[in-house]
Amino acid sequence: MATPALELRDLGCVRSGRALFSHLNLSVPAGRLLRVTGANGAGKTSLLRMVCGLLSPACGEVLWRGGRIATLREEFHRQLVYLGHAAALKDDLSATENLLTAARLAGGSPSEQEAAAALNAAGLRGHERSPVRTLSQGQRRRVALARLVLGSAVPLWVLDEPFNALDATAAAWLVGLVSAHVASGGVVLLTSHQADLALQPTTPQQELVL
Numbered sequence: 001m002a003t004p005a006l007e008l009r010d011l012g013c014v015r016s017g018r019a020l021f022s023h024l025n026l027s028v029p030a031g032r033l034l035r036v037t038g039a040n041g042a043g044k045t046s047l048l049r050m051v052c053g054l055l056s057p058a059c060g061e062v063l064w065r066g067g068r069i070a071t072l073r074e075e076f077h078r079q080l081v082y083l084g085h086a087a088a089l090k091d092d093l094s095a096t097e098n099l100l101t102a103a104r105l106a107g108g109s110p111s112e113q114e115a116a117a118a119l120n121a122a123g124l125r126g127h128e129r130s131p132v133r134t135l136s137q138g139q140r141r142r143v144a145l146a147r148l149v150l151g152s153a154v155p156l157w158v159l160d161e162p163f164n165a166l167d168a169t170a171a172a173w174l175v176g177l178v179s180a181h182v183a184s185g186g187v188v189l190l191t192s193h194q195a196d197l198a199l200q201p202t203t204p205q206q207e208l209v210l
């Protein structure tokens with residue numbers, strides 16, 4: 001049997017002395033969307049952070065393409081785009097500067113033209129040079145999501161509540177990005193409270209309820 005792209009093995013999470021989940025076993029093949037759902041406080045963000053190596057599991061392990069992420073480290077991080085639920089933007093930097101900084105920190109080397117094209121795709125034409133503190137919540141979210149345009153070749157996307165604050169146009173754009181990424185063999189993990197979100201039914205997907 002082919003090695004899964006992402007595998008959770010007997011994963012357990014304890015936060016503030018409380019067990020959130022335990023003995024979580026899951027395999028996600030390449031070309032698949034995994035939707036993580038559950039009530040507030042169920043541990044969705046905690047799980048996403050564990051998958052990214054930002055939070056240590058209480059027990060068990062996360063594997064990427066058969067290797068333990070704890071040992072893959074840098075190699076794994078180059079294959080990952082993580083967008084947390086609060087857009088991690090520097091208020092005084094422009095949209096372009098934020099995007100370039102995030103991409104370069106992740107090991108990429110996009111040009112200003114590529115960044116401008118990504119912001120344009122995100123519907124931010126005319127806002128490239130605006131300090132992000134002058135943008136609305138939805139526009140800030142779009143700046144963060146423009147990373148996905150630059151990171152289309154990065155195989156694993158981990159997105160925490162990526163639809164928050166997006167209008168219908170931006171949500172449809174994001175659905176298209178996610179579908180295309182999955183169709184090209186990528187893996188997308190996302191959390192969403194919008195249960196009825198129109199993620200294309202043709203996109204191979206599975207749901208994990210915490």
Ligand SMILES: Nc1ncnc2c1ncn2[C@@H]1O[C@H](COP(=O)(O)OP(=O)(O)OP(=O)(O)O)[C@@H](O)[C@H]1O
Pocket residue numbers: 015016020038039040041042043044045046047
């Ligand atoms: N930094 C932290 N230190 C200690 N406990 C935390 C921390 N962050 C979250 N927790 C606790 O872990 C539990 C799960 O939080 P988490 O953010 O993973 O849930 P969630 O399912 O993403 O919730 P929501 O739907 O509200 O975003 C909560 O009870 C929370 O209080």
